[in-house]
Amino acid sequence: MRGGCRLLTVLLLALLRGICRGREPAPGAVTCGSVLKLLNTRHSVRLHSHEVKYGSGSGQQSVTGVEASDDANSYWRIRGKSDGSCQRGTPVKCGQAIRLTHVNTGKNLHTHHFPSPLSNNQEVSAFGDDGEGDDLDIWIVQCSGTYWEREDAVRFKHVGTEVFLSITGEQYGHPIRGQREVHGMPTANHHNYWKAMEGVFIKPSMDPAKHDEL
């Protein structure tokens, strides 16, 4: 039974891991379907969105960086492209194309050729409806190694405009005082590193039909 499989693995560690087929290859990796908060490591703020639109640029829903660690509006869901390629629990590989969907509003992390309001970099917005936006919602996870590990700081490079998701520290005033501007910038530097923080990380499941009985 499935419970016996797990017990064996715990007792005999790596030795018997081969018997239980399908045990995850990268236990600390971020997987598709997971919901998480992303921390910009240089500025210690979390990627965030809310029902507040930009007053300039595209006028779409704004994306900011917030200091609070307990705001539910900072949760993003990791999904593959719209071809259904990334199954629930599959670890995200370095170099893989993903979409980040804002959990509370259902809009995808998006960027396009509009200037950002404070720093005149490229505006990053939240776009779409119920998780479906357009081709400018796709980002490549840049990291060293095979999979996107939760402890690692990674970069997000936009497919289409080639910019990196970044924060350089500019702050908004009222009504979102203290929140930082999130924008896209063309150069890779220490402003575009992000780390997975709080969240719900889904592990790969065994295929129910093919499970080996022990």
Added chain:
Amino acid sequence: VLSDEEKRKQYDAYGEEGLKDGHQSSHGDIFSHFFGDFGFMFGGNPRQQDRNIPRGSDIIVDLEVTLEEVYSGNFVEVVRNKPVARQAPGKRKCNCRQEMRTTQLGPGRFQMTQEVVCDECPNVKLVNEERTLEVEIEPGVRDGMEYPFIGEGEPHVDGEPGDLRFRIKVLKHPVFERRGDDLYTNVTISLVEALTGFEMDIAHLDGHKVHVARDKITKPGAKLWKKGEGLPNFDNNNIKGSLIITFDVEFPKEQLTNEQREG
């Protein structure tokens, strides 16, 4: 309804400073020239009648499941990393609220002012902790059903944490279509089979074979009902729906040769 509550909680944070515990605030016309359309919701929300215990936000996680998992059930392990309030040295201000204070300016003259008043509480800091949760996908589960984990949502420093809810999203299957507890599938047979009969096995969601045998003529669009070969009922797994097979007949693409006409 829930999303209204979450939006309301978020916009509390953007209101006037000093309001920290879930009270609604009226923002008036505060607009910065960077932002248009500051949309948010007020609304009587029945869940928060008891204002004395503020609550953190709920988190809803969509859990995609395959039809195979709906048939056989499955377990999903999940690691929850969340901020937890832990004791810290010192004191902090908590339960801040606005109160009206009356000050005496002179004999018979009073002034009422609004003041922010806070209590003192032991200091807390938010520390990230991890634990593994297990969600069971029960056989027969339906799209939209939720599995809640009480207290695993967002914390609230002055109150209780919200809940974590997994919402089931059943994915489309390439072969079977679900309608309630019944499964629908299409099978294509050749013209010869349609006229003279056939036998075949259809692979079901857990791999077992469903045997189909016909010895009569099968018209295009004919349906065959297989009772008990559908999905298990969520409330009673022993009851299963039916599998309905619709037959499509494949006609030859090119004209028949003389030999084929004879045969």
